[in-house]
Amino acid sequence: MKADHPEKDPWAAREASKYEHPIKSREFILQYLIDQDRLLSQEQLATAFDLHGEREQEALRRRLGAMVRDGQLVCNRRGAYGVPAKMDLVRGRVIGHADGYGFLVSDEGGGDVFLSQKQMRMVLHGDRVLVRIMGVDRRGRREGAIVEVLENNTRELVGRYFQEEGVGIVAPSNKCISQDIIVPPGQQGAACSGQIVVVELLQQPSRRAQPVGRVVEVLGEHMSPGMEVEIALRAHELPHEWPEIVQQDIAAFPTEVAEEDKAGREDLRDLPLVTIDGEDARDFDDAVFCEPHGKGWRLIVAIADVSAYVHSGTALDEEALARGNSVYFPEQVIPMLPEILSNHLCSLRPEVDRLCLACELLITSTGRIRKHRFFDGVIRSHARLTYDEVATMLFAGDHELQGRYGSLLPHLGNLNKLYQAMRSAREKRGAIDFDRIETRIVFGEQRKISRIVPVERNDAHRMIEEFMIAANIAAAEYLLAGEIPAVYRIHPEPSPDKVDDVRTFLGELGLKLGGGERPGAKDYACLLASLEARPDRHLVETVLLRSLSQAMYSAENTGHFGLALEAYTHFTSPIRRYPDLIVHRAIRQRLAGGDPVGFVYRPTDMQTLGDHCSMTERRADEATREAIAWLKCEFMMDKVGREFPGIITGVTGFGLFVELDDIYVEGLVHVTALDNDYYHFDPAKHLLCGEHSGKRFRLADRIRVSVARVDLDERKIDFVLAGARKQQETAGKTRHPTKRGGRKKRGPKRKK
Numbered sequence: 001m002k003a004d005h006p007e008k009d010p011w012a013a014r015e016a017s018k019y020e021h022p023i024k025s026r027e028f029i030l031q032y033l034i035d036q037d038r039l040l041s042q043e044q045l046a047t048a049f050d051l052h053g054e055r056e057q058e059a060l061r062r063r064l065g066a067m068v069r070d071g072q073l074v075c076n077r078r079g080a081y082g083v084p085a086k087m088d089l090v091r092g093r094v095i096g097h098a099d100g101y102g103f104l105v106s107d108e109g110g111g112d113v114f115l116s117q118k119q120m121r122m123v124l125h126g127d128r129v130l131v132r133i134m135g136v137d138r139r140g141r142r143e144g145a146i147v148e149v150l151e152n153n154t155r156e157l158v159g160r161y162f163q164e165e166g167v168g169i170v171a172p173s174n175k176c177i178s179q180d181i182i183v184p185p186g187q188q189g190a191a192c193s194g195q196i197v198v199v200e201l202l203q204q205p206s207r208r209a210q211p212v213g214r215v216v217e218v219l220g221e222h223m224s225p226g227m228e229v230e231i232a233l234r235a236h237e238l239p240h241e242w243p244e245i246v247q248q249d250i251a252a253f254p255t256e257v258a259e260e261d262k263a264g265r266e267d268l269r270d271l272p273l274v275t276i277d278g279e280d281a282r283d284f285d286d287a288v289f290c291e292p293h294g295k296g297w298r299l300i301v302a303i304a305d306v307s308a309y310v311h312s313g314t315a316l317d318e319e320a321l322a323r324g325n326s327v328y329f330p331e332q333v334i335p336m337l338p339e340i341l342s343n344h345l346c347s348l349r350p351e352v353d354r355l356c357l358a359c360e361l362l363i364t365s366t367g368r369i370r371k372h373r374f375f376d377g378v379i380r381s382h383a384r385l386t387y388d389e390v391a392t393m394l395f396a397g398d399h400e401l402q403g404r405y406g407s408l409l410p411h412l413g414n415l416n417k418l419y420q421a422m423r424s425a426r427e428k429r430g431a432i433d434f435d436r437i438e439t440r441i442v443f444g445e446q447r448k449i450s451r452i453v454p455v456e457r458n459d460a461h462r463m464i465e466e467f468m469i470a471a472n473i474a475a476a477e478y479l480l481a482g483e484i485p486a487v488y489r490i491h492p493e494p495s496p497d498k499v500d501d502v503r504t505f506l507g508e509l510g511l512k513l514g515g516g517e518r519p520g521a522k523d524y525a526c527l528l529a530s531l532e533a534r535p536d537r538h539l540v541e542t543v544l545l546r547s548l549s550q551a552m553y554s555a556e557n558t559g560h561f562g563l564a565l566e567a568y569t570h571f572t573s574p575i576r577r578y579p580d581l582i583v584h585r586a587i588r589q590r591l592a593g594g595d596p597v598g599f600v601y602r603p604t605d606m607q608t609l610g611d612h613c614s615m616t617e618r619r620a621d622e623a624t625r626e627a628i629a630w631l632k633c634e635f636m637m638d639k640v641g642r643e644f645p646g647i648i649t650g651v652t653g654f655g656l657f658v659e660l661d662d663i664y665v666e667g668l669v670h671v672t673a674l675d676n677d678y679y680h681f682d683p684a685k686h687l688l689c690g691e692h693s694g695k696r697f698r699l700a701d702r703i704r705v706s707v708a709r710v711d712l713d714e715r716k717i718d719f720v721l722a723g724a725r726k727q728q729e730t731a732g733k734t735r736h737p738t739k740r741g742g743r744k745k746r747g748p749k750r751k752k
Contacts, residue, residue, distance in 0.1 A: 023059045024049050030072055030083065039080035071107070071130055071150045089130050089147060096125030096176035098714075104131050104144055113144040117178075122146060122207050125176035126153040152204045157181070158234035159199065160222065160713065161191045161215065170199045170213065171713070174235040179210055187214035194222055198234055222712075225447035228630035229329050232623040239323050240334050245315040250338050253309065253345060257353045261308065262378045268358065269380040272411050273302055275348050276385045276464050282333070283326075284348040285573045287356075287381050288467055290414040296364040297418045301471040302379050304346040305355040306574040307584040310337065312600045321609075324616025326576035329627050330441040335576070342575050350381045357584055359471040359571070363418065367425030372474035374587050383408055390460040419463040426466065430522025431564045434545055439664045441631060449635040452664045468572040469563065475571035475583055480557060482590040485603045487579045487610045488557040488569045492549040493518065502547045504684040509536065521564035539700030542649070543686065552614040553579050555606035579613045582606075629715040632665045636710050636717055643706045643722045651688055651699050653681040658705055658719055667717030669705060674721065 009015070011025035024032075032048070033040065040048070042064060046057050064081060067073040071091035073081045084091055090113055092106040100117040102125070113131055115123075123129060128151040131144030157177065159170040168183030168191070181199050183191075191197045196219040203212035219230045233240050273287040287302045310317050320336050327334040335342045348354050356379050362371040383405060392398040393405065394416050402409055426433075437454050444450035472489070479486045494502075496517065503513055511530075515523035524544060531537040548562065553570075560568040571587075574580040582601070589599045601609070650657035655670040671679050674697070677690035686699035697703070705719035 019059075021055055021059060023051060023056055023063060026063065026067055026072065029063070029067065033073070033081060033083050034086065039076065039082040041078075041080050045081070069150065071128065074130065074148070084130060088133050090133060090144065091130050091150070092128070094120075094123050094125060094127045094129055096120060096178060098175040098178060100178040104129065111142065114141040115144055115146070119144070119146050121179070121210075122205050123149060124152070124154045124179070124205060124211065125174065127151060128153065149204075152201075154201060154204075156198055156200050156216070156234070158196065158219070158231050161188065161193060161195050161197045161199075163188075163193045168215075170197060170215075172235075173231045175714070179205060181211050181213045183213060183215060189215040189218065191215045191218050196220060196222060196224075196227055196231060223634070226332075228627040228634075229332055231630070232329070232627040233334070235626070236619050236623040238327060238334060238619065238623055239319065242338060243315065243319060246319045246338070249314055249316040250340050253340050255340075255344065257345070257355055257378070261355060262353065264376070265355070266358070266375050266377045268300070268302065268356070268377045269353065271300065271379070272382045272408055273300065273379050274383045274385055274408060274411075275350070275381050276387060276390055276460060279386045279388065283335075283342045283346075283575045284381070284384065285575050286464075286468065287348045287379060288415060288464070289411065290418050291411070292414065293362060296362065296370065297414070297421070299361045299363055299418060299467060299470065300358055301361070301467055301572065302348070302356040302358045302377060303471070303572055303580075303584075304348055304575055305357045305376070305584070306337070306341065306346050306581055307357070307588060308355050309341060309345060310581065312585065320581065321578055321612070324578050324613050325620055327620040327623060329624055330631065331443060331447075336578065337575060346575055348379065348381045350384045353378055353380055357587065359474050361470055361474060363422065363470070365421060367418075367421035367423070369470060369473065372478065374475075374478060374591060376588075376591070387458060387460040387464075390463075391458040395459060415463060415467075416459075419459070419466055422466045422470065423462070427525070429564045430520065430525045432521050432524045432528070432548075432562045434528075434541060436545075437664070441628070449631055452632070452635070454664070469568075472569055472571050473565060473567065475587060476557065476567035476569040478590065479569070479583070479586050480567055483596050484586045484590050484594075485555065485596060485599060485601050485606045486569060486586045487553045487555060487582050487606050487613065488567070489551060489560060489579070490554045490556075490558045490568070491551040491560040491562045492558065493520075493561045494547050494549060498547040501684055502543060505543055505686060506540070508685055509540070511540065521561055525564075536700060538647070539686075539698070542700060553610035553617075555603055555610050577613075578616070579610070582609060626715060630712065633710050633712045633715055633717060635663075636665055636667075636707060637712070640707045640710060643704060645702065645704050646719075648697060648699055648701045648703055651681070651686045651697065656688065656697050656703070658703055660705075665717065667705075667707070667719045669703075669719045669721065673708070673719075 009024050009028040011027050012022070015022035015025050029045070042061055046060055051057055051060055064073065068075050071084065074084050074087060074089060075081050090104060090106050092104045094102050094115065095105055096102045100120060102115040102120045104113040104115060106113065113133065114137055115131070123146065127149055129146050130148045130150060132147050134143050134145050137143045157172050157174060159172040159181065161168060161170050161183070166185070168188045170181040170183060172181065181201070183199065197215045198217035198219065199213040200216045201211055201213045203209070205211045220227060232238070271289050273289045275284040275287045277284060285304050289300045291298050310320060323336045326336045337346070348356070356377045358375055358377040360373050360375070361369055364370050389401055390412060393401045393409065394412060435457065439452050440455050441449055442451050442453055476488060499519060506513055511527065513519050513523055513527055528541065528544070531540055551562070557567050559566050569583050570577055570580045571583045572580065574584050585600065644660040646658040646660040648656050649659045649666060655668050657666055657668055659666045671688065675690065675693060675695060677693045677695070679688045679690055681688055688697045689695070704722040706722050707717065708720045709718040
């Protein structure tokens with residue numbers, strides 16, 4: 001492309017279809033400026049593009065302004081436009097840290113950019129900015145200075161209101177935001193000091209001033225029952241109220257399946273399909289049935305047909321997309337779909353007719369999927385069973401339960417026989433299986449924790465999991481064969497650096513991970529199998545688990561490393577996961593004989609949807625983790641000074657994370673609370689070692705600690721080694737939940 005005679009815009013047809021008076025596309029303008037050796041003014045660009053009319057020049061001005069707002073271009077003080085990358089500028093999103101510093105996650109990749117506390121004073125977590133690379137800090141990280149704030153993404157936040165020296169402030173509950181919000185006199189509403197409030201930002205932070213806001217809602221007292229959920233909902237901006245337009249959408253839904261909706265579907269009502277879920281489950285996505293078929297098995301996985309009721313482009317669909325998934329707090333659910341659907345019309349409850357999208361799988365005696373098909377059906381679940389009931393009947397021989405479900409017992413036996421075959425195939429394939437301990441919070445009066453108990457996974461859990469995986473595999477293969485755009489559940493292989501760290505660690509224990517430079521899931525599985533009798537199995541499992549990447553949703557199928565699968569998607573939970581609903585629509589597109597061209601989604605749409613659903617999944621995880629951390633801190637407040645045995649679950653340069661036995665609460669033993677010595681952190685070996693004493697603290701070591709401090713505001717629990725001398729007079733004291741005194745100061749001091 002020559003500077004003085006630009007080539008034809010490849011995107012001209014698209015622009016002409018969208019605008020009455022089209023000009024050069026964003027892509028063309030950006031590429032043109034990249035090819036220049038200098039910045040150009042609007043007038044110079046108009047001349048180069050042969051734009052002389054007033055209307056055309058105004059359109060160019062608006063387009064350039066929009067590109068500047070989006071961070072695609074930068075306009076200097078002389079009114080000349082340039083490309084950020086050529087000006088050593090990086091565009092991206094700010095990630096804040098509780099200690100005041102932050103990072104810029106670049107839109108173009110290439111590693112994060114460190115932002116000092118000084119730089120972070122002018123932005124909040126989630127803002128989009130342009131930064132100039134200033135150099136590399138002493139830890140080898142690129143360090144940046146903020147040039148321009150492109151977009152402020154925090155409008156409201158939740159926190160605790162205090163009054164100091166006649167001025168109100170709100171300390172945000174989101175630990176990624178380290179600045180207090182100034183609340184001027186008269187803007188506090190009905191808030192009293194110490195209460196949890198929602199504050200609306202009236203003024204964003206700048207180089208010279210802290211953010212300013214006004215209280216728009218008082219959530220209640222600091223220790224009110226359920227406050228942890230109220231805080232999590234707002235801190236993570238989880239949609240939790242149904243808009244009026246959505247309520248209008250669902251008002252027309254019937255309470256039961258209409259007869260005309262059953263027409264044209266395969267009738268599965270006589271098959272003894274059953275749902276098997278946890279005791280506290282309220283929505284039932286899936287029902288299963290199995291029978292011998294030739295030398296193998298015929299498995300039917302019937303999934304609630306949410307796509308029959310939630311149509312693309314409706315207000316209900318847009319709200320479900322915004323939520324992305326249901327969020328499960330202890331004893332409280334924020335559903336993706338309204339109750340009329342999630343608990344009634346789409347829930348596969350026993351003895352009522354329900355619409356389904358079914359997957360029929362023909363499976364060999366060795367557990368290999370030989371053939372599959374999808375079809376619209378109508379079912380009538382024959383029982384709502386729990387994992388414990390099925391395990392007790394099948395594996396413990398409970399005669400009372402066997403008598404109650406006598407007619408279903410042979411079919412449950414078939415399910416178990418098929419599961420045993422599929423489990424062998426899974427092991428042969430080399431899927432990784434970490435049996436981690438999960439916990440459940442048991443509440444007493446006024447929603448106070450009475451105890452935390454482990455949730456035992458039995459073979460009934462694993463059986464249903466295996467059947468769901470099989471249906472998900474079939475869905476991925478079906479869509480790939482039809483070339484229908486979809487979202488896939490992908491799990492990237494571990495990075496080379498992670499693999500090197502794992503091998504270094506294993507070498508210290510006399511263990512090896514096979515597979516050369518790129519070990520596969522089977523290599524991980526073989527190593528795990530060899531650990532069965534080792535006392536340090538938990539240690540090795542933890543290190544292996546942390547070496548794995550995070551699973552996500554993507555329009556591109558790149559396989560699932562952990563399951564050792566070439567293709568995988570999510571199909572089996574459309575009531576609680578939006579990606580499954582997308583997959584149902586894609587399957588229905590192929591069932592109707594449609595091709596990719598006529599589908600409501602384009603391939604580019606799928607990548608956007610995949611990114612969004614990955615985000616909502618992480619958002620839900622963070623929100624529930626914070627709510628549970630709050631509850632656990634509250635649970636530990638009366639246990640300060642008590643000793644507990646535990647296990648080291650994390651080793652860092654600043655200390656040890658320890659999980660207490662039996663009560664499953666984690667806290668930190670700060671490095672300054674260890675014996676008087678210089679401690680050095682070895683990340684490859686996951687240990688801290690005393691320079692003079694030689695004392696070693698390693699991941700998964702047993703340790704005994706006492707509770708030193710509980711900070712509910714920060715959701716932190718501090719431990720010290722059992723029997724250790726107190727380092728300071730305040731050790732062992734819990735901050736009073738209703739007093740301002742002792743709260744950690746954050747952000748710059750307020751100017752008086």
